[in-house]
Every structure is written in structure tokens, then in C-alpha cells.
Amino acid sequence: EVQLVESGGGLVQPGGSLRLSCAASGFTFSTYWMTWVRQAPGKGLEWVASIKRDGSVKYYVDSVKGRFTISRDNAKNSIYLHMDSLRPEDTAVYYCARWTYSSSYFWLEYWGQGTLLTVST
């Protein structure tokens, strides 16, 4: 059974830093692209960042570029999101999800339950 379990959320002051983690199990982790998606309270889903199977390629939404860093440790079956210079508008539930590529299409096949980040004084 595929499982994605996020951790590391909490309350951080504006300008602060935090690292989110996502532990994966039930599949060959190193063969899949992974991603972070967030959802601000009462708002829609927003793609945040994706990372290639070997960690060599990373993509970010413009609003987090230069502040957030996605990384992975294939030996630990985990991805991370290191967040600096946090802003109140970064407050959201952060979901870890797995990309699947099949029949020439990508989609987000599995999702974690999310971890809440609150940026506030």
C-alpha cells in the first residue's frame, strides 16, 4: 500500500524558516517524481514544487522561488521542503504527492494527508 506521511508543520513567525518532510512507503521511491501542493485556509489547491527521481531537476511556482527548496533523500524514501523568509500568505496545509507517468500522461496518483503551516506573530 502506498503511503505518504507529511510532518514538520507548525507555527512560525514571519521571516522564519521551517522544513517539512514527507516519508514515502509502498513503492520504489527513487523511480518517481514527487511534488508539494498547498492549500491556504478556505482556498484552492496550489502546485508549489516538483523534484525529479534523482533530485537533479527541480521546479517551483514563482511565488516561492528563491525562498523554498525542494529536496529528496532516496535512501530514506523522503522528500523535504525547506522554507525560508516565510510570509503570512504561506499559511496553508502542505500536501506531498507522487507523480505517476503512464501512457504518455503525468498525474498525481497518491497524496498524503497534509501538514499545516501557520505563519503568524
Added chain:
Amino acid sequence: QTVVTQEPSFSVSPGGTVTLTCGLSSGSVSTSHHPSWYQQTPGQAPRTLIYGINTRSSGVPDRFSGSILGNKAALTITGAQADDESDYYCVLSMGGGLWMFGGGTKLTVL
């Protein structure tokens, strides 16, 4: 900047049929955008419904179907049930490794 568009809300009667759409503020949705659809109920993680335009994810009832209608991706629910009342999101590849979700459609079944 091009954005992904969805109807903010839609209403359907139990047993009825509804089609939600996913478009672009500029241009047409095609297979190259890798359209996929997700269902989310309050407090829950999203659930994958449709990928590759019209392939249902494992365990998704066949009353859910996907297509391209005109210049948009579409999600059709045939024979809507009460527990289909949810938020529905599409996501598109915008090129260059970037992805964008639509704003979501809140579906009411009544």
C-alpha cells in the same frame, strides 16, 4: 500570465448529469497539458478521479468521465449522488516543468 479557469460553483439534482470544465485564460487545453481531475471534501486530502483526459483512477465509479469539449477539458458526472457534493479541481501542465491548478468548482447536489 495564463491561468487555469474553472466554474466557481455548480448545482445538480440527484440523478442528474453535470459537466465541469477546465480551460485556459489564453489558448486551448490539449493532451499536451496532461489534464487530470481531483475531488476534495472538506478536511480531506484530494482524491484522484481522472487522468490522461479520460482514464478513471482505480476505484472511481464509472459515473465519472473525462473528455475534451471544444477548447477545454471536461469532467462529467452522470447520475449524480449526494456524496458527489465536493470541490473539484483540475491541474494542467503549463510547460517548462510548471503546473497550475484551476480555482476549483464547488459542486452542490440538491
